[in-house]
Amino acid sequence: MTLVIGYHEIDDSAHWLASPKREEVFGPLGITVRTFLDPENPNRAAVLADVPDMAAFQAVMQSQAGADAMAYDGVRTDTFVLLVEA
Secondary structure, three states: OOEEEEEEEEEEEEHHHHHOOOHHHHHOOOOOOEEEEEEEEEEEEEEEEEEOHHHHHHHHHHHHHHHHHHHHHHEEEEEEEEOOOO
């Protein structure tokens, strides 16, 4: 299991938190996700994910389904940073 953090800015924190897209995209891959918001700027968000298969994770992140989910969630993709546990 690989632990990753995805950090990014979002358009609307309430919409992002309520979105079903993370579960729809990551759930079938066995990826569990926890969500975080910056308490001083709710438009900064992160996910902490346990990823059982990094190749499958990377494939979905590069897929149209991944792009559509991020767009639906209001993720500002130009701010996205992925960190992988060392």
